[in-house]
Amino acid sequence: MPSLAVIGHPVAHTRSPAMQTAALAELKLAGEWTYGAIDIEPGSFEAEVAELAAAGDYAGVNVTLPHKEAALALADEASEGARAIGAANTLTFRDGRILADNTDAGGVLRSLPAGIGGGADAAGAAGASARRALVLGAGGAARAAIWALAQGGEGAPDAEGNPTLVPSFEVDVWNRTPERAVTVAAELGGRAVSDPPAADYALIVNTTSVGLHGEDPFASLPLAATDFHPGQVVFDIVYGPEPSALLAAAEDRGATTIEGLEMLVQQGALSLRIWTGAEPSIEAMRTGARRS
Numbered sequence: 001m002p003s004l005a006v007i008g009h010p011v012a013h014t015r016s017p018a019m020q021t022a023a024l025a026e027l028k029l030a031g032e033w034t035y036g037a038i039d040i041e042p043g044s045f046e047a048e049v050a051e052l053a054a055a056g057d058y059a060g061v062n063v064t065l066p067h068k069e070a071a072l073a074l075a076d077e078a079s080e081g082a083r084a085i086g087a088a089n090t091l092t093f094r095d096g097r098i099l100a101d102n103t104d105a106g107g108v109l110r111s112l113p114a115g116i117g118g119g120a121d122a123a124g125a126a127g128a129s130a131r132r133a134l135v136l137g138a139g140g141a142a143r144a145a146i147w148a149l150a151q152g153g154e155g156a157p158d159a160e161g162n163p164t165l166v167p168s169f170e171v172d173v174w175n176r177t178p179e180r181a182v183t184v185a186a187e188l189g190g191r192a193v194s195d196p197p198a199a200d201y202a203l204i205v206n207t208t209s210v211g212l213h214g215e216d217p218f219a220s221l222p223l224a225a226t227d228f229h230p231g232q233v234v235f236d237i238v239y240g241p242e243p244s245a246l247l248a249a250a251e252d253r254g255a256t257t258i259e260g261l262e263m264l265v266q267q268g269a270l271s272l273r274i275w276t277g278a279e280p281s282i283e284a285m286r287t288g289a290r291r292s
Ligand code: ATR
Pocket: 136, 137, 138, 139, 140, 141, 142, 175, 176, 177, 180, 207, 208, 209, 210, 220, 221
C-alpha cells in the first residue's frame, strides 16, 4: 500500500493530509494510498528521507519549511524548475532513486484566472501591460513565483475544461531588503524595482509574510488601496488564518483576488498527479483543505 506524507518542522498545523486524503477519496484511491504528516528536524532530514526512500512503502513526499533546499540537494534527479528555483517541494521515490520537483511554480500559474495575460494569444490584442507582474518579496515563495511567471506555462483549465497557457510575464521584483530583490531577479529572470508603479501591473503577487498577523499591509508594502482596479489580479500566496487585509482592499476596488489556500491546493494537486498519474479533483481538495 503506497504511503505519502508531508515532511516539515513544525508540521502539526498542516492542511495537506486532510486535503490530499480528500483528493485520494474522490479518486477512489483512499483504500490503497495514505497521506500523513512527518515532523523531521533539520539535522536528521537527509538520513530520514533516505530511510523512507529505501524502505519501499513510500511513493513520495511533499516537503515544506525548512527543508525545501535540502530536498533538492539530496535528490538523484531534479526537474528544470526545481533546479532553477533552488528548492524542491515534491520528492518521488522510484526504483531506488529520488526525483525532485517544484510544484509551487506550476501551482502559481494554475492559481491564476484562466486566460490571464491574454492566454496563448498574448502577443496579440492583450498588449504589454497585460503581461506585467509585480512580485513582492524575495524568499522561497518569491523564487517560485518569479521563475514561473517569467517562463509561463500550463494554467488553469478554462470553463470547458480545456488546458490553457499562461504566457511569460515581464516580472518586477520588490523586496524590503533591496539587495535580495536584485539577486533573485537576476537569477530567475525578473527585474528589481524600488518604487513599482503598482496600478500598472496586470498581476500583483504578495509572497511576504506581511499581513499574516493582522498588520496593515500598506504600511510595509509599496502599494496603496487606490492602486487596485478592475481587471487587475491580486494574489496573496501565503496562507493565513484570516482573509488578508490586502485582498479585502483589492476586492473593494474591483480587482480579482486569489488567496493562499488556492496555492496550497494547486501545488498539492500537481504533486498528487506526479505520484499517482491521476488528475485529482480541485474542488474536493479545496473542501478538504478548508475543513481541516
Ligand atoms: P519564504 O521563503 O517563506 O518566502 P522568507 O525567506 O522568510 O520566506 O521571506 C519572507 C519575505 O517577507 C522576505 O521577502 C521578507 O523581506 P526581507 O528580505 O527584507 O526580510 C519579507 N518580509 C517579512 N516581513 C516584512 C515586513 N514587515 N515588511 C516587508 N517585507 C517583509
